[in-house]
Amino acid sequence: MAIDALVSKKAGALALIAATGLSLTSIPAGARPAAPTARQPAAAAHRLPGGLSALAWMVADADTGKVLASHNPHRRLAPASTLKTLFAVTVLPKFPAGHVRQVSAADLAGLGPGSSVVGVRQGRRYTVADLWRGVFLRSGNDAVHVLASMNGGWSATAREMQQTARRLGARDTTVKSPDGYDAPGQVSSAFDLTVFARAGLTNADFARYCATPRAAFPAAGGATVQIENTNRMLVGSHGLPRYPGIIGVKNGYTSKAGNTLVAAARRNGHTLIATVLNPQSGEANGVYKEAGALLDWGFNDVGRGEAVGGAGRPMRSVRSGA
Template structure:
C-alpha cells in the first residue's frame, strides 16, 4: 500500500535516537503497512495471557513485520493519546520544523475539558518543533489543536487521519478527535496502533521526537521552560526504571480508555513494539510493567519464532494478525 507521501522516504531512524544510545536499522518500504505483518504461533506465549491484565496487547518485530504474540489485537477500544501517533504520521511531514506559528484564539478553540496541555498561549509564537515536542513529551492537546489548525482544521485533520489509517491497512480505527480525547465512536486497536507506530518510526523526525526525554519550551513572559516526557518507561521516573534499549513511542490515559501505551525498544539487532491497552490489575505503573514484560518476552523469542497461517479469529486463544 503506497503511502510514501505520508512518511519520510528515508526509512528508519538512523543514529537519531541519541538519548537511547541506539539507532534503528532501516525499515523496508514494504514493511510499513498492515499488509506486511505476519502472525506467530500462540503456544509459547500462553503464560503471558495469565500474567498480563490488559484488555488487549500485542508485541511485534518492527523490521521483519512478525507479530510475536497478541491478545484481542483487533478489539476496538478507546486509544487515548496513543492516537497521536496516527496524527503525527499524517501531519508531521507537512511542515518544516523551523516554521513559526503565532497562535490565535481560533487555534485553541474546542479543547476538551480536562485535556492534557503543554501551556500554549494565545498570541505566543512557537516553532513547529516546539509544537511537536508539546505533542510527544507532554501529550499536549493544545499543541495538537494548533497543528491541526495549520493543517486546515479539526475536521479536515480527522478525515485525513482516517484516510491514512486506511492506506496503512488499519481497519479498526475510527477518528473523531485527532488528539485522542474521548469522543463517541472513537476507537482503535492494539494492532492498528502498532501499525501507526511502525509507520512513524520510518520517519526520522517522528523517531527523534518520540525518543526525546527532555526539551526546552517557550515559557510565558519569555525564556524557556523544561519539558520532561510523561512516558515513564522512556524517562525512568515515578518509580519506573528506564527500559533497556527503549526508543519511545507514546503513552496515554483517559477515563474511558484507561492507561494505554505503545513502547518500542531495540536490543541485539532487533527492534520490537509492544502495545498495551487498558490494564485491569490496578497496580501502580501497570501499563509500563506489562509493556516491559511483553518486550522482555519478545526479545527472548524473536529469533526463534516462525510464521503460521492466518485463522481469522480474534480472541484470547488466538493471536490473529497480519501486518
C-alpha cells in the first residue's frame, strides 16, 4: 500500500523533519496498489488489540512508510473535522504567521448551524497564527472561514483542497465543505486522512499547531482567553490521561460522521499515525481508546516481521511546490 506525503521545502519544516525522524529519503517511492486484504497475524506479536469497533481504521509507521495494519482503509465515510488536516496542508503554507486580518461579515458568511467555533468576531483583528490555533485547538469553523476567505473564497478553497488530495494520491476524498462540516457527498477515508496527516507533519507550523494543548486567543478589549485543544489524547482530559509521546493531530465529530480521529505519537525513535473513523461500541472516549490501542500495538510491533492486513508496502513521496 502506498501513501503520498507532501514534503515542505522550507527550512523550518526540514528542522522539524530532523527532529521527528521524517526525512525525504525515509519516504520511499512506489505505486499505490489496491486496498489490502485482511489476513490472520502469523504470530502472537502481530495479534491486533481486541475491541476495535470503528468502521475503518489504519495504523502506519510514518518513518519507514509502512502501513502496519488496517481495516476498510478505503471505505468512504464522512470525515468531520479531521478534514481540516487537508485544509491546513493546502492553505497553511500561503500566509505568514504574523499577517493580520481584520474580519469582515463576508469572512464569516455561511457558517453552518451548530458549527464548532473559537470565537472569531467581525471587526476584530487576528494574526494568521491566531486563526490557525483556532483551527487546530478548538476546531473553529469560524477561523476556517476567515482563512478560506483569504485564500480566494469557500468554493475556490474546496476545489484547491480537492486538487491537493489528488496530487497526494488520496483518491477516496471528495471535498464539499473545507471545515469538515457535514455536506452531501463529502467523504474521505482512513487511508486518505493518514496521507494528509503525514504530509502535514513535514511542515513545522502544522506540526507545532497540532501538538499545542493550550494557547491564548484574542478577546474583546485587547484581552485574551485561554483555549484548550479538543483532542483528549493530547490534553489528557475527560477521564483520559495524556497519551505518551502524543504529537497531534486532529479529532472531529458530527452526527453523520460520528467520532473521528487522526492521532500521531513518537516513541523510541519511531513516529506512528493511527486513524480511527466512527467507532460503533458506544463506549465513552471510544475513538481515543481505539486509537491508543492501535498505537500501543504499533509501538510494540514496529520493526518485527511482516505487517498485518497485507499492508507492508512502503508509502511513497509526491514532491509538490504547494
